[in-house]
Amino acid sequence: MLIDVPVVSLPRVVIVGGGFAGIQLVKHLHGKFQVVLIDKTNFHTFQPLLYQVATAGIEPDSIVFPLRKLFKGYRHFHFRMATATGIKRNEKTLCTSIGDIRYDYLVIAAGSDTNYFGMEKLMANSMPMKSVSEALDLRSCILQNFEKALITSDPGERERLMTYVIAGGGPTGVELAGALAELKRHVLPKDYPELDFRQMEIHLVEGAPRVLAAMDKISSEKSQGFLEKLGVYVWTNMRVTDYDGKTVTANGEKRFETSTLIWAAGVSGNTLPGLDPKNARRDGRIPVDEFCRVKETDSIFAVGDIAYMEEQAWPSGHPMVAQVAIQMGKLAAENIIRSAQKKTMKAFAYKNKGSMATIGRNKAVAEIKNWKSQGFIAWMIWMFVHLMSIVGFRNRVVVLFNWVISYLNYDRGMRLIIRPFRSRKEQKEHGSNQ
């Protein structure tokens, strides 16, 4: 079966993924190519705020934006909601769940997903948070834990339900731990006056010697300080090695009793079958040259989280963050235009605009070039940058309004179990997740 899009005189670029890189590509290729965008959802997700969806701070609908709406009125643009399943390189064809499509240029911008490094028990029992539906599952799971803690007569079970272990001390883990700590401090005790919140423990477990290891040491130290001030237990040089649904094992010996392990300790690229297997990397990322072109191809590009580009400044690839994806998306669009015009392509040069993470109310760390800031100013910058990066005016206003209301009331308004979460075990026993 073929995906039915009109044949026009323009060459066709097929893009897999409507994330940060994908939307840049569509914008910059518009008018010069026929563009076909494939995504498994019909919306763009602003991933940096998923943790606020998971912790009841904002509604999911405000951090996503319909892809069709985003590209409304674009000529020679076609969106198809589908999953890419493979590449037939010799036929210049992408295979998807709804049929095949020929391309002149193919861009793989499929992003990354949670990586459990092959630990199946961990995967079966822990909560990931890489998509809106996973963030909503986590929101339901957290709230259900407290409803369950209220009705159990087993003190051990109650403690497990009120204990959270987060594996991974990168920005996601740090921001989640901070948000959970604020729920514990300001919100949940009012909702559950019958529970003793001294029992609620939040553990952040990081394999490296410090949290936010990609940032400067001062940021790591400060954010660990902020977390500890909020009551989070921070464990560094510690790797989660096993979890059976009740007990987390770290470094093979340390144990945490918990019913909720949130896994933010690794991601891997959403790679596609059909590329040269000798280039395959274990982490699913696709090796590309300095032009974002997949090695040993001339019409396939890979950008964003999924692209692995070795550079002198980044010997093990660029960080898997939005800024890299945006810049690679723009560059790949430019290089495709140049390639079609038989011009030489441009090499990628990452402009690191800085990085930041928020821990809680008035507490963030930010690094912009050589300027470093911790605390209130960093927090204001964090909010401004994130607000401006959300797609859509309506979304920005609603998120800002939520933040203002939450700030004034020390509250998180979205404490809703709209679709109860069921673990895989429960799903097997009771049927579908409704």
Added chain:
Amino acid sequence: MLIDVPVVSLPRVVIVGGGFAGIQLVKHLHGKFQVVLIDKTNFHTFQPLLYQVATAGIEPDSIVFPLRKLFKGYRHFHFRMATATGIKRNEKTLCTSIGDIRYDYLVIAAGSDTNYFGMEKLMANSMPMKSVSEALDLRSCILQNFEKALITSDPGERERLMTYVIAGGGPTGVELAGALAELKRHVLPKDYPELDFRQMEIHLVEGAPRVLAAMDKISSEKSQGFLEKLGVYVWTNMRVTDYDGKTVTANGEKRFETSTLIWAAGVSGNTLPGLDPKNARRDGRIPVDEFCRVKETDSIFAVGDIAYMEEQAWPSGHPMVAQVAIQMGKLAAENIIRSAQKKTMKAFAYKNKGSMATIGRNKAVAEIKNWKSQGFIAWMIWMFVHLMSIVGFRNRVVVLFNWVISYLNYDRGMRLIIRPFRSRKEQKEHGSNQ
């Protein structure tokens, strides 16, 4: 197993259901009783706007409100997320999914659910819209239909995917039909320029001789006119009798080819086992006396949709609407207080504050006492009344903001398939609804 709530010197009222009636009861009984509220969700739902969630106009999180947050700081108040399963009258005990609980007074305010009048094929194949998750399923289903219509090569299937049949011409059916017609007119053609929207048909099928049969004739006529102006086909004196997933049969002979039948043609009370079976009604409503007390009991009350009270002015019970629920909730609270004080109880006297329905932009019908209005003024009143009735300041602001943006841009922003909808058949074949 028992539900564990502290024993205090106050008598205990157990309320089943946190809808319009339930929240009035909690508010009015507060301080005078120990109040235990049971609900299967942890939030109150503003049902009159579910149709806007289903048609991508507003986010679900803005029409629901966490029950724990609503009653924050209430003393001797306990919420439990659970499903009521039965009543042991002799032991004054309510049975629930998480255990039993003794009551001094029990109030059944469990509302109503979709009624298919025993037609199992209809139930298996049509879409209900009585809860937030059902409205979200409908939103996903509608958007998925257009994604599918785009990729099918079968013209018959495409027409079925673009045809909507709504059974039931009450306020829900009328408002849904109008909202779908506006999606067709202003929104979807921009999203799907490749589809021919002359193929999109919306049929509203009503068994009575007119839509909005509970309202005045002028309102029925005007709203039918509004609907037809928007391109909706209105079929009166016609009852849907069968649906196999492809063909709707009405009056045993008329056929509509569609992949989506929305069922808004009947509701029945969410009754509980354990009441006197000789009082049981086929529609699941519970017969109550003029004090909202369940017949032949003295400590069980029923209020709202589930209560069936015969009155001279309402020989077949009161309409199953929010106003009745709110007024019955208040009265039942007062009567419980009076009963505890051994005072005589008050009889219910329904104050009909009017009724209204919106069809689309600037188009609504409203009846307030003897005053009737159709068009723009009615539409403004409809918006004001609904906005003021939504629980929570944040929710009101966000809904108003969505309405303003949608009005200015002729848009519906929430066109998101966050959790794809799968029919029961698909769920059976492919596993859970994720």
